[in-house]
Amino acid sequence: MLDSFTIRRIQSLMNGYIHEKVPAPLRTMVKLTYVMNNDELILTEERPADERYQWDVLPIARFHWEGEQWKVYAQDESSSWNAVDVIQPCLDFEDLLEQVERDETGIFWR
Template sequence: MGAAPHPYAACHCTSRVPFYLSQAKQHDIIKAKQIKAGEFESMDDFTKKRIQKIMDHYTENAVPEHVKSQMKISYKIRGNHVTLIEERQAFQSDKWVQLPVAQFRMDEKVWKVYWQDSKGKWHYIDDIDPNEDFETQLKIVDEGHNGMFWG
């Protein structure tokens, strides 16, 4: 008497996706598993270029001319995350120190805003409603949201 067939044996794929899921569902699950911890699925090229254009314009105009030698605003895009960064010149040094201000994350076609704690962990700000419009979220952060972002 042979061993009972494995429940995943009906699936002709190497992943552990139950055989009773449709092929499309299996593909979605396999694709999701391919994104490892710490990695992010990227936004589409059109959205990325639009965000870069918005952020380039914002960062060029965010700091008054008379303090640009002491402070800069920059950003980084990683997957579906856009991190707004304040840079200040280090004390008695030519180096610049980067301080994350906020992070915008696209999640199911809406942008959510996060803040970073002293241990580097990001937390969702639940009193800023998710919004499909990135510029609306950027404006909320720019205005400070009750002093949360700009010291």
Template sequence: MSTLPETDVARVQRWCRARIPDHLRDEVRVELDVADRYVTIVECRPPWRADFGPEWTRFPIARLRYAKVTGLWSLYWRDQHLKFRKYDRAPASASVEELLAEVDRDPTGIFWG
């Protein structure tokens, strides 16, 4: 059972769905992987060559970790070695929307490139 606030997870799921217009969802999607203490925002793309099979590629964009003790969310970015690092330009927040807004702004190009 997840220790994440269900309402916050639902907010992140809505944010992911809103990132891509309906008419483009056969080309790209933004999805959410949910774990016990964090959610990972993932960009998904269809196979670009038939010989690669039918599976979409999944590229982690950001991770939001939840600390149940404090009730705060923290934002992480993924480095070139596929490890998540704390994003130091946004403090931990009780509002998951504040951190999603930072991912949207992406002032350093670290999330969306």
């Protein structure tokens, strides 16, 4: 389980990342959000739904702390989380976030 200092550091990193990723004029059309529980963080994209004042949530990536390192997962067509083999598990959360951002294989940002 992650300690409170690490959790706060990751939350600060994610808040800064989201602020930089989506320009202010576009935030009514798309939002990046995340949910962090214990040893897991799920990054999502939200877009306005057909119903007024509702947002559709699309999972982008799942970061999971396993065996003293972070591992990245992506969802398949059946909404199952699968390990992303091209991204090696790592101690540094920020390094994995950068690899998800670059998305050299087109798994996350479609």
